[in-house]
Amino acid sequence: MKRLLIFFMAVIPMLTFAHPLQDVRVVALDSQQSISVKNYAQGKPLYIEMWATWCSPCMKQMPALQKHYREFGEDIAFLAVNIDLNDDAEAIQKVVDKFGLTVPMAQDTENSLATTMQLNGTPLHLVFNRKGDLVYRTHETDEQLETVLTQLKQGVELAAIAPTQTKAYDYQFDTDIVLFSAIWCETYWATRNPKAAQECQQARMQVNGMLRQGKSVTVVVSNLWTSEQDATAYKGEFADEVTMVIDENGKLFKRHGIKSIPRILTLDSELR
Structure with missing residues (x-):
């Protein structure tokens, strides 16, 4: 049996986080052009909200996003970044129309922003000062x-916050099958994304059939809102x-180009 060895260091030195957006690129939804997030703000502070169309809290916070854009958009660069997991342009446009959003939109098509900023749940609000340092991180619009946005608008130079520290992982996959999924895809998505929820159930049943045939399986679950107990x-x-x-920083999803779940890959043919 072929073996897949994946090793990555999730601990990022403090120096790297001085300017965390250095190599991050996303795709602007209006132009479909790749843009550098580091250069996007053009000397202004930067506010990013990471979101998904199937995320209920994201939808509840959309009016606040538009409100903040109206109040602070002249002094702070805004960017609403869809995380590009089980989403498409049509679903995004429905959200834009529903809430009358005029805030600039982009999509994290390469998981670049998610892995760099260690996305662990949506919505995620990220605020950067004029130097590009991360100064505030939250899941709430409170x-x-x-206050942070007001301070930046007034020219207050807020200090960078310490990066989130995570441990290093050494994965050695020695199985026939790898299932990419999420612990909440059959339950949370039952109402938010019924089609995907049904597909997740079918994929799990298919994998169970493989297990009964003697196949070995690794299940890689999204880290979004997922604890060890959940897994x-x-x-x-x-x-x-x-x-x-648990794909702690989205590195495995990114490495194998997983943009929708569930996804079943075979070690010999697709995970070489």
Whole structure:
């Protein structure tokens, strides 16, 4: 059996985070052109919201995003970045139309922003000062976020915050099958994205059939809103023992170009 060895360091030196957006590029939805996030702000502070059309909290916060853009958009560069997981242009446009959004939109087509900023759940709000340093990170649109935006508008030079520290991972996949999925895809998506929820259920049943045939399986689940306890519980949904891996920083999804789940890959043909 062929073996797939994936090694990456998720611990990023503090020096790298001085300007975390250095190599990050996203695709602008209006022009479909790749843009450098580092250069996008052109000397202004920068506010980014990472979101998905199927994310209920994201939808609840869209009016606040538009409100903040109206209030601060002249002094702060804004960019709403869709995370490009089980999403498409039609779904995004429906959200834009529903909420009357005029804030600039982009899509993280290469998972560049998500992996760099260690996306762990949506919506994620990221605020950078004029130097490009990350100064605020939150999942909420609350008074503190508005205070930070107000300070930046007034020219206050906010200090960079310390990066999130994560451990290093050494994955050695020695299985016949790898399933990319999420622990919440059958439950949370049952109402938010029914088609994908049904596909996730079907993929799990298909994998269970493979397990009964003696195949070995690794299940890689998205790190979005997922704890070790969640992954352990999800492991019990499989017919036999599987290797369960939480994709801590989205590196495995990015490496294999996973833009929608579920996705079943075979080690010999697709994970070389």
